[in-house]
Amino acid sequence: MKRALWKGRLVVAEHAVPVKLYAAVEDRKVRFRLLHAKDHAPVEQRIVRKSTGEDVAREARRKAYPIDRHTAVILQPDELAGLEPPAARELDVCRFVDAALLNDQWYDRPYYLGPDGDAARYLALAEALGKQHMVGIARWVMRKKRYLGALYLDGAHLMISTLRRAEQVVSFSQVEIPKAQAPRPSELELAKQLIESISGDFEPQRWHDEHRERLEALIAAKLSGRKVVAFKPKARAPQSGLTQALQASLARAREQDVA
């Protein structure tokens, strides 16, 4: 059983459901350490004053907020402490909306919510949520920071994904699409056939992080003293005109069963 990151109470109108929060992301990033090239001793990072090179102890450091392109304002530790939101255990659900109102641009990190004791109430909420295709907008405070998230059902379990803030999401209307000749019906039909011939189900286990796997193989080889084989990329085919390209793609896809 993985450890819960946090415990709280999901508040939906007058109901509260005790929950535990678990990370849904497994961090598999390959990380290297910095070593001194000469003797392979570990390297540590120090915070120094740039102009003098002298170490600056933690108590002497401050944070400065950039207020415009040329200016920053130092925010003192007591001032920052004054801005901290009060600690709370509630995940307040303010509203439910159609899931289509929040697209992929909004979603940040996913978490699982598991029951904390009262399994019956958790189950009832999960079932009630399962009947709608809605997500709940939730706000909570965790470790002195404000969080914004979307509550939804995934299979039989509640999930909550943190959301980006409104100021962070760029509208599609910011992208200029130059006027183009409207596609002809024959082109639309051909494109539809091409896409359908390369269609299939979403099978995420098919695609691997090959870069990470090569790094892991490199490390394994180094540890066992074997020689490392260099990675050779594939050559690419040349391009051609649009219609010919579409037709050729279609013919090839049909032959080779690309999907």
Place this chain on the structure above:
Amino acid sequence: MPVRSFWSGTIAFGLVSIPVDLLAATRPRQTSMKLVDADGHALGRRFRCAKDGKELDQDDLVRGFETSSGELVPISDEEIEAASPEASRDIELHRFVPFEQIPRAFYVRSYFLAPAGRSAKAYVLLAKTMERTQRVAIGSFVMRGEAHLVAVLSDNGVLRATTLRYADELRSPKDIGLTKPKKKAAAAQVRRFTQAIEGLMRKTLDIAELEDRQAESLRSLAERKREHGKDVIALRGLVDAEEPEGSAEIIDLTDALRKSLSRKTRVATQDASAPREQAASVRKIGHARAKRSAATRDLARTSKSELLKLAAELDIAGRSKMDKQALVSAIRKAG
């Protein structure tokens, strides 16, 4: 405010090629701060050898891996680079899937794709067709030395590429220890919750609920202090208070590559590589030379034609439309 493109590529599937410019579809939060001392002096990060306390330069450093027993195994830049994905400008589409099949937990970060070719016809055709068939393309591309899995979708005629997590980067309920419930919930309780949910249903989002209160409170405090002339300092030369992953040991591989490329002057004659690979190697060397130039000369005093040449070697997108100032900042960012 229009968003600038920072990368260009080609959507490729079968024999179809659609040139596109990548633009950010998300902005960072306005909550990051800079590091100073109590008097407002700029602070920086320096590397020291843990053994003898000597300050170290980038050239004194090598990357290494720490084993479970604490052994430190050095790994050379060449070895790390050999494992890197081949630089490519293609966004290769592998398969089109129904949009609703992709769980939200897979989405990482979004980018808009704007048409970059002389004609937007192929782009419009792809966007229209994906919307008509309600499909999303699963693809991959390499950017800044990292290979990404993406979902390419169309939204109101605009294509968007959102990076995805790999399957093994997401835990299942079973991995966490959450089991499937053995019985159904009490009908009366479900009814009460359904009523509560219905009472909170709304047709639209409320932007006020989705705004960044933390950023707003930081900004208000800073503005008030500025008005009173308190603790106001220059922004120039200040570094971020938070490192991307909050630790001295965590290395961004892109930086590792950039470093190795800027230090080496290899000539592309080692092996009988295909013309495209040779072109890529030569581009890399021109790139490396350009990076060194960018680092050493005073860009502000360089002529615009020279800046354009540098920008070309660094493969900076949209350079023909930039004025001198924009070129200088783009080159500095790339180098």
